[in-house]
Amino acid sequence: MAKVAREVVEKAGINVxxxxxxxxxxxxxxxxxxxxxxxxxxNLIGLEGExxxxxxxxxxxxxxxxxxALVPRIYELGGALPKDMKDxxxxxxxxxxxxxxxxxxxxxxxxxxxxAERCAVRQYTYICNLTAGKDHRTYDLALAILNEEIxxxxxxxxxxxxxxxxxxxxxxxxxxxxxxxxx
Amino acid sequence: MxxxxxxxxxxxxxxxxxxxxxxxxxxAYVAFRGKVYDVSESFLWRGGKHQVxxxxxxxxxxxxxxxxxxxxxxxxxxxxxxxQE
Numbered sequence: 001m002a003k004v005a006r007e008v009v010e011k012a013g014i015n016v017x018x019x020x021x022x023x024x025x026x027x028x029x030x031x032x033x034x035x036x037x038x039x040x041x042x043n044l045i046g047l048e049g050e051x052x053x054x055x056x057x058x059x060x061x062x063x064x065x066x067x068x069a070l071v072p073r074i075y076e077l078g079g080a081l082p083k084d085m086k087d088x089x090x091x092x093x094x095x096x097x098x099x100x101x102x103x104x105x106x107x108x109x110x111x112x113x114x115x116a117e118r119c120a121v122r123q124y125t126y127i128c129n130l131t132a133g134k135d136h137r138t139y140d141l142a143l144a145i146l147n148e149e150i151x152x153x154x155x156x157x158x159x160x161x162x163x164x165x166x167x168x169x170x171x172x173x174x175x176x177x178x179x180x181x182x183x
Numbered sequence: 184m185x186x187x188x189x190x191x192x193x194x195x196x197x198x199x200x201x202x203x204x205x206x207x208x209x210x211a212y213v214a215f216r217g218k219v220y221d222v223s224e225s226f227l228w229r230g231g232k233h234q235v236x237x238x239x240x241x242x243x244x245x246x247x248x249x250x251x252x253x254x255x256x257x258x259x260x261x262x263x264x265x266x267q268e
Contacts, residue, residue: 021235093234095226122251126234129251 001078005137009077012134019130019138020079023070025093026123027081030067032089033116034060036097040109043099048106052159054169056113059152061174063120066145069181073141094119110160117153124149144177193264195219197242200266204240205231211239214266215247215254221263242266 010016037060044053074081082088089096097116100108124146131139154165175182195212200219205211211223211231222228222239231239237246247254 018235025235090229092226123234126251129249 002076006077009135009138014131014134016077019127019135020074020077022093022123022127022130023074023077023138024079024081024088025091026120026127027067027070027074028088028092029094029120029123030063030070032092033094033097033120034064034067036099036116037063037113039099040097040112043103044106044109046106049109052106052110055155055159058170058174059113059117059155062148062152062178065175065178065182066148069141069145069178072181073138077138093123107160110156114153114156114160117149117156120149121146121153141178141181144181147177148175191263194267195264196267200242201240204238205229212263213237213239213257214242214244215257216244217266217268218262219264219266220257220260222257222260225260 006016009019037056041053041056041060044050044056071081082091094116097112100112103109124142127142128139128146131142133139151165151167154167155169157163158165170176173179195214200212200214203210203212205223205228209231210221211225211228212219212221213228214220222233227233228239233239237243243250
Protein backbone atom coordinates (compact mmCIF):
# COMPACT_ATOMS: atom_id res chain seq x y z
CA MET A 1 0.00 0.00 0.00
CA ALA A 2 1.12 3.54 -0.71
CA LYS A 3 0.31 4.97 2.73
CA VAL A 4 0.58 8.66 2.00
CA ALA A 5 -1.10 8.27 -1.40
CA ARG A 6 -4.09 6.75 0.37
CA GLU A 7 -4.10 9.37 3.13
CA VAL A 8 -4.20 12.29 0.73
CA VAL A 9 -7.17 10.77 -1.07
CA GLU A 10 -8.97 10.25 2.24
CA LYS A 11 -8.19 13.82 3.27
CA ALA A 12 -9.69 15.04 0.01
CA GLY A 13 -12.99 13.59 1.17
CA ILE A 14 -13.16 10.32 -0.73
CA ASN A 15 -14.28 7.11 0.96
CA VAL A 16 -11.24 5.10 -0.12
CA UNK A 17 -12.71 1.72 0.80
CA UNK A 18 -15.69 2.41 -1.46
CA UNK A 19 -13.41 3.66 -4.23
CA UNK A 20 -11.26 0.53 -3.99
CA UNK A 21 -14.37 -1.64 -4.16
CA UNK A 22 -15.44 0.21 -7.30
CA UNK A 23 -11.99 -0.28 -8.83
CA UNK A 24 -12.09 -4.01 -8.04
CA UNK A 25 -15.55 -4.28 -9.63
CA UNK A 26 -14.25 -2.60 -12.75
CA UNK A 27 -11.08 -4.68 -12.85
CA UNK A 28 -13.39 -7.69 -12.75
CA UNK A 29 -15.54 -6.25 -15.53
CA UNK A 30 -12.44 -5.78 -17.69
CA UNK A 31 -11.01 -9.26 -17.16
CA UNK A 32 -14.34 -11.03 -17.56
CA UNK A 33 -15.08 -8.97 -20.67
CA UNK A 34 -11.71 -10.04 -22.05
CA UNK A 35 -12.81 -13.64 -21.52
CA UNK A 36 -16.32 -13.24 -22.95
CA UNK A 37 -15.04 -11.21 -25.90
CA UNK A 38 -12.78 -14.16 -26.76
CA UNK A 39 -15.92 -16.25 -27.27
CA UNK A 40 -17.71 -13.47 -29.13
CA UNK A 41 -14.72 -12.97 -31.42
CA UNK A 42 -14.58 -16.69 -32.21
CA ASN A 43 -18.22 -16.50 -33.26
CA LEU A 44 -17.77 -13.52 -35.56
CA ILE A 45 -17.77 -15.68 -38.64
CA GLY A 46 -18.68 -15.46 -42.29
CA LEU A 47 -18.15 -12.48 -44.56
CA GLU A 48 -19.79 -10.00 -42.20
CA GLY A 49 -18.28 -11.44 -39.04
CA GLU A 50 -14.78 -11.49 -40.46
CA UNK A 51 -14.98 -7.75 -41.11
CA UNK A 52 -15.65 -7.06 -37.46
CA UNK A 53 -13.40 -9.69 -35.93
CA UNK A 54 -10.26 -7.56 -35.89
CA UNK A 55 -11.86 -4.56 -34.26
CA UNK A 56 -13.47 -6.82 -31.65
CA UNK A 57 -10.01 -8.22 -31.02
CA UNK A 58 -8.62 -4.73 -30.42
CA UNK A 59 -11.38 -4.04 -27.90
CA UNK A 60 -10.67 -7.39 -26.25
CA UNK A 61 -6.94 -6.68 -25.88
CA UNK A 62 -7.56 -3.14 -24.65
CA UNK A 63 -9.99 -4.40 -22.01
CA UNK A 64 -7.28 -6.73 -20.75
CA UNK A 65 -4.92 -3.74 -20.70
CA UNK A 66 -7.46 -1.87 -18.58
CA UNK A 67 -7.43 -4.73 -16.09
CA UNK A 68 -3.64 -4.61 -15.96
CA ALA A 69 -3.66 -0.84 -15.49
CA LEU A 70 -6.25 -0.92 -12.69
CA VAL A 71 -4.53 -3.54 -10.55
CA PRO A 72 -1.61 -1.41 -9.29
CA ARG A 73 -3.96 1.39 -8.25
CA ILE A 74 -6.08 -1.06 -6.26
CA TYR A 75 -3.04 -2.20 -4.29
CA GLU A 76 -1.63 1.31 -3.89
CA LEU A 77 -4.86 2.32 -2.18
CA GLY A 78 -4.71 -0.64 0.19
CA GLY A 79 -7.07 -2.94 -1.70
CA ALA A 80 -6.59 -6.41 -3.13
CA LEU A 81 -8.05 -8.70 -5.76
CA PRO A 82 -10.33 -11.44 -4.40
CA LYS A 83 -8.57 -14.72 -3.71
CA ASP A 84 -11.18 -16.74 -5.59
CA MET A 85 -11.65 -16.16 -9.33
CA LYS A 86 -15.33 -17.13 -9.04
CA ASP A 87 -15.89 -14.39 -6.47
CA UNK A 88 -14.02 -11.97 -8.69
CA UNK A 89 -16.31 -12.77 -11.61
CA UNK A 90 -19.45 -12.24 -9.54
CA UNK A 91 -18.53 -8.77 -8.27
CA UNK A 92 -18.14 -7.41 -11.79
CA UNK A 93 -19.40 -3.88 -12.29
CA UNK A 94 -20.93 -4.92 -15.62
CA UNK A 95 -23.04 -7.95 -16.55
CA UNK A 96 -21.31 -10.83 -18.36
CA UNK A 97 -21.11 -10.29 -22.13
CA UNK A 98 -22.49 -13.72 -22.90
CA UNK A 99 -22.68 -15.13 -26.39
CA UNK A 100 -26.35 -14.79 -27.42
CA UNK A 101 -28.31 -18.05 -27.23
CA UNK A 102 -29.51 -17.50 -30.78
CA UNK A 103 -27.33 -15.81 -33.38
CA UNK A 104 -29.08 -14.99 -36.64
CA UNK A 105 -26.90 -12.14 -37.82
CA UNK A 106 -23.69 -10.40 -36.78
CA UNK A 107 -25.86 -7.69 -35.28
CA UNK A 108 -26.83 -10.05 -32.46
CA UNK A 109 -23.19 -10.14 -31.37
CA UNK A 110 -22.67 -6.43 -31.99
CA UNK A 111 -25.53 -5.63 -29.62
CA UNK A 112 -23.76 -7.55 -26.84
CA UNK A 113 -20.51 -5.76 -27.60
CA UNK A 114 -22.04 -2.29 -27.61
CA UNK A 115 -23.98 -2.93 -24.38
CA ALA A 116 -20.77 -4.04 -22.66
CA GLU A 117 -18.98 -0.90 -23.81
CA ARG A 118 -21.85 1.32 -22.72
CA CYS A 119 -21.72 -0.18 -19.27
CA ALA A 120 -17.99 0.54 -19.15
CA VAL A 121 -18.51 4.15 -20.28
CA ARG A 122 -20.99 4.66 -17.44
CA GLN A 123 -18.64 3.06 -14.91
CA TYR A 124 -15.61 5.19 -15.73
CA THR A 125 -17.65 8.35 -16.08
CA TYR A 126 -18.83 7.74 -12.55
CA ILE A 127 -15.29 7.16 -11.24
CA CYS A 128 -14.08 10.31 -13.00
CA ASN A 129 -16.91 12.29 -11.42
CA LEU A 130 -16.09 10.83 -8.01
CA THR A 131 -12.35 11.50 -8.16
CA ALA A 132 -12.13 14.74 -10.16
CA GLY A 133 -10.00 17.25 -8.28
CA LYS A 134 -9.58 14.85 -5.34
CA ASP A 135 -7.67 11.76 -6.43
CA HIS A 136 -5.57 12.84 -9.38
CA ARG A 137 -3.97 9.47 -10.12
CA THR A 138 -7.19 7.47 -10.12
CA TYR A 139 -8.86 10.21 -12.14
CA ASP A 140 -6.07 10.17 -14.72
CA LEU A 141 -6.30 6.39 -14.99
CA ALA A 142 -10.11 6.31 -15.18
CA LEU A 143 -10.09 9.09 -17.79
CA ALA A 144 -7.56 7.21 -19.93
CA ILE A 145 -9.69 4.08 -19.78
CA LEU A 146 -12.86 6.09 -20.44
CA ASN A 147 -11.30 7.51 -23.61
CA GLU A 148 -10.76 4.00 -24.94
CA GLU A 149 -14.16 2.69 -23.85
CA ILE A 150 -15.87 5.57 -25.66
CA UNK A 151 -13.99 4.66 -28.81
CA UNK A 152 -15.02 1.02 -28.46
CA UNK A 153 -18.64 2.02 -28.02
CA UNK A 154 -18.56 4.23 -31.06
CA UNK A 155 -16.97 1.52 -33.24
CA UNK A 156 -19.67 -1.00 -32.46
CA UNK A 157 -22.39 1.63 -32.58
CA UNK A 158 -21.24 2.53 -36.11
CA UNK A 159 -21.42 -1.11 -37.19
CA UNK A 160 -24.97 -1.26 -35.85
CA UNK A 161 -25.91 1.61 -38.13
CA UNK A 162 -26.32 4.21 -35.38
CA UNK A 163 -24.13 6.73 -37.20
CA UNK A 164 -20.45 7.41 -37.97
CA UNK A 165 -17.91 6.87 -35.22
CA UNK A 166 -15.50 9.38 -36.69
CA UNK A 167 -12.64 6.94 -36.07
CA UNK A 168 -10.22 4.78 -37.97
CA UNK A 169 -9.25 1.40 -36.70
CA UNK A 170 -6.10 1.24 -34.60
CA UNK A 171 -2.98 0.98 -36.75
CA UNK A 172 -0.79 -1.60 -35.14
CA UNK A 173 -0.86 -0.24 -31.62
CA UNK A 174 -3.37 -0.73 -28.85
CA UNK A 175 -4.38 1.40 -25.86
CA UNK A 176 -3.21 4.83 -27.05
CA UNK A 177 -4.54 6.40 -23.83
CA UNK A 178 -3.84 3.67 -21.26
CA UNK A 179 -0.41 2.53 -22.45
CA UNK A 180 1.35 5.11 -20.23
CA UNK A 181 0.09 3.14 -17.23
CA UNK A 182 1.46 -0.12 -18.59
CA UNK A 183 5.11 0.88 -19.03
CA MET B 184 -39.34 2.06 -22.87
CA UNK B 185 -42.58 1.82 -20.88
CA UNK B 186 -42.27 0.09 -17.49
CA UNK B 187 -43.39 -3.53 -17.31
CA UNK B 188 -46.44 -3.76 -15.07
CA UNK B 189 -47.20 -6.84 -13.02
CA UNK B 190 -50.69 -8.01 -12.08
CA UNK B 191 -50.00 -8.12 -8.33
CA UNK B 192 -49.31 -4.39 -7.97
CA UNK B 193 -49.37 -3.07 -4.41
CA UNK B 194 -48.62 0.03 -2.41
CA UNK B 195 -45.46 0.16 -0.28
CA UNK B 196 -44.66 2.39 2.64
CA UNK B 197 -40.96 3.28 2.99
CA UNK B 198 -40.73 0.87 5.93
CA UNK B 199 -42.22 -1.95 3.88
CA UNK B 200 -39.91 -1.21 0.97
CA UNK B 201 -36.85 -1.52 3.23
CA UNK B 202 -37.71 -5.19 3.83
CA UNK B 203 -37.06 -5.95 0.15
CA UNK B 204 -33.34 -5.40 0.50
CA UNK B 205 -32.13 -8.33 -1.62
CA UNK B 206 -30.15 -9.81 1.27
CA UNK B 207 -30.30 -13.49 2.29
CA UNK B 208 -32.43 -14.41 -0.71
CA UNK B 209 -35.06 -11.71 -0.20
CA UNK B 210 -36.34 -9.92 -3.33
CA ALA B 211 -34.61 -6.67 -4.27
CA TYR B 212 -36.98 -3.76 -4.84
CA VAL B 213 -36.10 -0.11 -5.41
CA ALA B 214 -38.29 2.94 -5.78
CA PHE B 215 -37.94 5.69 -8.33
CA ARG B 216 -40.37 8.59 -8.79
CA GLY B 217 -43.15 6.82 -6.94
CA LYS B 218 -42.86 3.48 -8.73
CA VAL B 219 -41.40 0.36 -7.14
CA TYR B 220 -39.25 -1.85 -9.40
CA ASP B 221 -38.22 -5.46 -8.88
CA VAL B 222 -34.49 -5.64 -9.69
CA SER B 223 -33.96 -9.10 -8.19
CA GLU B 224 -32.98 -10.59 -11.54
CA SER B 225 -30.33 -7.99 -12.27
CA PHE B 226 -26.69 -9.07 -12.20
CA LEU B 227 -25.88 -5.57 -10.99
CA TRP B 228 -28.14 -5.89 -7.92
CA ARG B 229 -26.77 -9.21 -6.65
CA GLY B 230 -27.22 -9.49 -2.91
CA GLY B 231 -29.26 -6.29 -3.00
CA LYS B 232 -26.21 -4.09 -3.49
CA HIS B 233 -25.57 -1.93 -6.54
CA GLN B 234 -22.17 -0.49 -7.46
CA VAL B 235 -20.98 -0.29 -3.85
CA UNK B 236 -23.13 2.72 -3.03
CA UNK B 237 -26.77 1.65 -3.22
CA UNK B 238 -28.84 -0.86 -1.32
CA UNK B 239 -32.14 -2.37 -2.44
CA UNK B 240 -35.11 -1.32 -0.34
CA UNK B 241 -34.35 2.36 -0.91
CA UNK B 242 -35.94 5.17 -2.84
CA UNK B 243 -33.35 6.06 -5.50
CA UNK B 244 -35.07 9.16 -6.86
CA UNK B 245 -32.42 11.55 -5.55
CA UNK B 246 -29.50 9.20 -6.09
CA UNK B 247 -30.41 8.87 -9.76
CA UNK B 248 -29.34 12.47 -10.31
CA UNK B 249 -25.75 11.44 -9.59
CA UNK B 250 -25.93 8.16 -11.51
CA UNK B 251 -24.09 7.74 -14.82
CA UNK B 252 -27.31 6.45 -16.37
CA UNK B 253 -30.91 7.51 -16.62
CA UNK B 254 -34.19 5.85 -15.73
CA UNK B 255 -34.18 3.93 -19.02
CA UNK B 256 -32.18 1.17 -17.33
CA UNK B 257 -34.73 0.84 -14.52
CA UNK B 258 -37.50 0.63 -17.10
CA UNK B 259 -36.12 -2.80 -18.10
CA UNK B 260 -37.41 -4.22 -14.82
CA UNK B 261 -40.98 -4.99 -13.76
CA UNK B 262 -42.92 -2.48 -11.71
CA UNK B 263 -44.42 -4.23 -8.70
CA UNK B 264 -46.15 -1.32 -7.03
CA UNK B 265 -46.18 2.28 -5.94
CA UNK B 266 -44.42 4.03 -3.10
CA GLN B 267 -46.76 5.67 -0.61
CA GLU B 268 -45.71 9.24 0.17
